[in-house]
Amino acid sequence: MSADALAPVAGPQPDSAGHFGRFGGRFVPEALVAALDELDGAWRTAMADESFRAEFGALLRDYAGTPSLLYEARRFSAKVGARVLLKREDLNHTGAHKVRNVLGQALLTKRMGKTRVIAETGAGQHGVATATAAALFDLECVVYMGEVDTERQALNVARMRMLGATVVPVTNGSRTLKDAMNEAMRDWVANVDETHYLIGTAAGPHPFPAMVRDFVRGIGDEARQQCLDLTGGLPDAVTACVGGGSNALGIFHAFVGDQAVRLYGFEAGGDGVATGRHAASITGGSAGVLHGTRTFVLQDADGQTLESHSISAGLDYPGVGPEHAWLHDTGRASYLPVTDDEAMAAFELLCRTEGIIPAIESAHALAGTVALAPKLAAELGREPTIVVNLSGRGDKDVHTAGDYFGILDKER
Amino acid sequence: MSRIGVAFDKARADGRALLVGCMPAGFPTVEGSIAAMTAMVEAGVDVIEVEIPYSDPVMDGPVIQRASDIALAGGVRTADTMRIIEAVAATGAPVVTMTYWNPVERYGVDVFARDLASAGGTGLVTPDLIPDEADEWLAASDAHGLDRTFLISPSSTDARLAMTVRHCRGFVYATAVMGVTGARARTSDAAPTLVSRARAVTDLPVGVGLGVGTGAQAGTVAGYADGVIVGSALIRCLLDAPTEAEGLAALRTLSAELAEGVRNPTR
Numbered sequence: 001m002s003a004d005a006l007a008p009v010a011g012p013q014p015d016s017a018g019h020f021g022r023f024g025g026r027f028v029p030e031a032l033v034a035a036l037d038e039l040d041g042a043w044r045t046a047m048a049d050e051s052f053r054a055e056f057g058a059l060l061r062d063y064a065g066t067p068s069l070l071y072e073a074r075r076f077s078a079k080v081g082a083r084v085l086l087k088r089e090d091l092n093h094t095g096a097h098k099v100r101n102v103l104g105q106a107l108l109t110k111r112m113g114k115t116r117v118i119a120e121t122g123a124g125q126h127g128v129a130t131a132t133a134a135a136l137f138d139l140e141c142v143v144y145m146g147e148v149d150t151e152r153q154a155l156n157v158a159r160m161r162m163l164g165a166t167v168v169p170v171t172n173g174s175r176t177l178k179d180a181m182n183e184a185m186r187d188w189v190a191n192v193d194e195t196h197y198l199i200g201t202a203a204g205p206h207p208f209p210a211m212v213r214d215f216v217r218g219i220g221d222e223a224r225q226q227c228l229d230l231t232g233g234l235p236d237a238v239t240a241c242v243g244g245g246s247n248a249l250g251i252f253h254a255f256v257g258d259q260a261v262r263l264y265g266f267e268a269g270g271d272g273v274a275t276g277r278h279a280a281s282i283t284g285g286s287a288g289v290l291h292g293t294r295t296f297v298l299q300d301a302d303g304q305t306l307e308s309h310s311i312s313a314g315l316d317y318p319g320v321g322p323e324h325a326w327l328h329d330t331g332r333a334s335y336l337p338v339t340d341d342e343a344m345a346a347f348e349l350l351c352r353t354e355g356i357i358p359a360i361e362s363a364h365a366l367a368g369t370v371a372l373a374p375k376l377a378a379e380l381g382r383e384p385t386i387v388v389n390l391s392g393r394g395d396k397d398v399h400t401a402g403d404y405f406g407i408l409d410k411e412r
Numbered sequence: 413m414s415r416i417g418v419a420f421d422k423a424r425a426d427g428r429a430l431l432v433g434c435m436p437a438g439f440p441t442v443e444g445s446i447a448a449m450t451a452m453v454e455a456g457v458d459v460i461e462v463e464i465p466y467s468d469p470v471m472d473g474p475v476i477q478r479a480s481d482i483a484l485a486g487g488v489r490t491a492d493t494m495r496i497i498e499a500v501a502a503t504g505a506p507v508v509t510m511t512y513w514n515p516v517e518r519y520g521v522d523v524f525a526r527d528l529a530s531a532g533g534t535g536l537v538t539p540d541l542i543p544d545e546a547d548e549w550l551a552a553s554d555a556h557g558l559d560r561t562f563l564i565s566p567s568s569t570d571a572r573l574a575m576t577v578r579h580c581r582g583f584v585y586a587t588a589v590m591g592v593t594g595a596r597a598r599t600s601d602a603a604p605t606l607v608s609r610a611r612a613v614t615d616l617p618v619g620v621g622l623g624v625g626t627g628a629q630a631g632t633v634a635g636y637a638d639g640v641i642v643g644s645a646l647i648r649c650l651l652d653a654p655t656e657a658e659g660l661a662a663l664r665t666l667s668a669e670l671a672e673g674v675r676n677p678t679r
């Protein structure tokens with residue numbers, strides 16, 4: 001399956017300038033346009049190149065360990081009232097879906113003859129994946145990470161350093177993912193000749209949203225076939241958490257043409273959207289421009305970006321990829337918020353019923369699924385089948401979760 | 413011709429470059445920024461570039477970031493910027509506005525253009541808006557008689573450079589350094605080449621920004637460009653001073669030094 005992970009599909013595509021309806025495009029300094037054009041060209045050429053696709057497919061299979069399993073979570077299903085199939089991206093090398101995107105972009109970096117990659121990271125998963133690929137491909141690697149995140153994800157900082165990357169704590173602004181992204185952009189403008197900015201999600205200026213989507217869409221291609229093989233049909237719904245939106249697009253894309261399959265993206269509702277302390281850009285934001293693209297943004301009346309809040313570092317971002325903004329506009333996908341508490345309840349439920357510790361990001365998808373199941377069951381008049389993207393594993397979150405549940409010993 | 417065009421023509425006739433000085437609106441306060449910009453004009457800065465502070469200024473280095481943060485923490489609003497522009501335009505110096513795109517979009521592109529024009533602003537410098545995405549701004553700036561300054565860069569292809577300057581009005585902004593704003597020990601070698609590439613495709617004046625901090629550097633840039641754009645070095649005068657009065661004094665001294673520099677182009 002992964003051997004043809006880049007085979008052309010009929011799914012929705014942006015226009016040639018990267019517009020998804022009224023969203024997307026390029027809102028960047030002119031200094032970056034040449035690099036974005038170069039990347040766009042390299043990506044399109046690579047996509048049409050059998051040898052690139054074969055190389056990417058082999059890496060995904062032999063190195064990342066895909067196709068990931070589609071696992072029927074029976075005990076979890078019984079609690080939830082739906083037949084829940086988990087797409088086990090947590091079992092990938094480096095522990096999340098992010099590795100797919102990183103391997104694709106690292107291969108492109110090599111093709112473009114660049115020797116250095118930079119990345120932003122929130123939870124550290126994308127940073128770890130980038131540092132991993134940089135080690136594998138012998139590239140210099142610098143990862144920008146908000147100082148707040150270096151503290152709550154200290155383990156991942158150590159992992160990146162072990163892999164040979166330089167981790168730069170970002171101390172300006174809100175000291176989280178958005179500020180890490182600003183710093184990475186500044187680095188890129190200054191070093192664009194030898195540097196590729198390896199953006200970690202389906203956001204940013206064209207071609208990043210469409211390109212990243214292409215590299216991760218194997219998730220959905222695999223899951224669709226696996227679901228057919230396992231159940232003899234398509235699921236009633238596909239669910240995922242939405243930060244910047246890569247894991248969600250990755251699993252949605254293959255199903256967009258299947259009108260009977262409902263698509264649900266669960267955003268980080270933090271303390272609740274009504275409190276203003278959240279990271280739900282679609283539910284609680286408005287259209288604007290951030291980090292090179294037009295999309296939904298958390299912003300004040302003057303267009304200043306607002307700080308986002310989430311227990312999950314990987315979802316703690318005040319924007320979202322433009323394709324999601326468009327899927328929301330067209331009504332093809334539904335976006336709903338999940339609070340910190342709801343996510344942590346689902347986190348605990350999966351641990352206890354299945355012996356799987358999910359990433360807190362992925363726990364948002366689980367929590368959304370818990371809430372969705374009874375509604376869907378009532379509507380359909382039968383038990384629904386729901387494919388959930390379990391985008392990552394929770395090793396990195398053990399400390400946060402331990403704190404949340406109050407189960408850490410006070411003394412060491 | 414726009415007011416800025418007239419000022420550039422006059423400077424050209426005098427055999428010198430125009431000095432453009434940048435300050436974030438509302439830094440250190442709304443009144444403080446009016447005082448600072450007025451002092452700059454009095455000390456010889458020809459054109460004031462008022463930067464609307466923005467939470468995510470990806471083209472700006474640490475100095476402008478800090479000043480913007482201070483302005484935003486002080487609660488400055490886009491509407492205040494209009495008031496500042498009006499006050500500074502009253503000095504008689506042309507006032508151009510620099511802004512990242514989201515504050516304009518949020519204000520409403522046409523309403524923004526209308527208010528900017530009625531405040532006496534001459535036009536906009538747009539660091540993260542390229543002509544490819546600028547349809548709404550092209551229409552609004554035409555409707556309200558405002559100048560449009562898009563950026564050109566050493567990495568721009570000839571085709572893009574020609575396309576970009578074709579959409580400019582007033583002046584062209586050459587970002588001479590591949591990198592963010594901030595005073596540098598050396599200005600860029602790429603700058604003269606970029607300016608002559610622009611000259612090959614436009615008669616509009618070309619301003620050079622990013623990196624200038626001293627009178628001597630201003631003189632060097634004045635040797636090949638029509639305008640010398642200075643930001644971080646001027647802002648630092650205020651950031652580094654223990655009191656506002658000392659800050660203003662330092663700002664006047666540097667403004668005068670730069671004004672002297674643009675009158676002595678090194679060729």
Ligand SMILES: Cc1ncc(COP(=O)(O)O)c(C=O)c1O
Nearest residue numbers: 125201243244245246247314392
């Ligand atoms: C496991 C996991 N899931 C989801 C996300 C959110 O990103 P995206 O919305 O791009 O999938 C992250 C980000 O770090 C992550 O680590």
